[in-house]
Amino acid sequence: MPARLSGSGLAAERGGRAVFTGIGFAVAGGEMLAVTGPNGAGKSTLLRVVAGLLQPVAGAIRLEPEPDGGIAAAVHYLGHLDALKPSLSVGDNLGFWRRLYGGDGDVEVALESVGLAYLSTCLPAASRRGRSGAWRSRAFSCRSGRSGFLMSRQPRSMRGPRRCSGG
Secondary structure, three states: OOOEEEEEEEEEEEOOEEEEEEEEEEEEOOOOOOOOOOOOOOHHHHHHHHOOOOOOOEEEEEEEOOOOOOHHHOEEEEOOOOOOOOOOOHHHHHHHHHHHHOOOOOHHHHHHHOOOHHHOOOOHHHHHOOOOOHHHHHHHOOOOOOOOEEEEOOHHHHOOOOOOOOO
């Protein structure tokens, strides 16, 4: 049975102002859920709440079955910044993050699984020329070497394989 991430009755505030109330969702492993709305509607705040970066003022988030280490071990937020060092190749950056997180597996296989094997030896700054930032989100999704739920502010960049292999 695939893991299931859900939230019910979620509410959040920023600067003492209610951003959203009464939000609920459910998504199973391998599924994609899109959160849409105008600027300022609370989409990023919701992602941060689900990832455990912000505390909700109401509601609950559940992951069933709950993994060792709790929800934080299985929910990964891909924010604005990608944490790629410009002096290291894309492959070396991912290797660093895998070692830091205790992940294992082959970085080359992971990059291949998201269609980015050709960037392994490129420096991140050089890889930007003539390309959108979409590849950066896809590469970042491989950094831990662990499976789980990925949340991205740029879901269109996550098209294709939703999971990295090699980990």
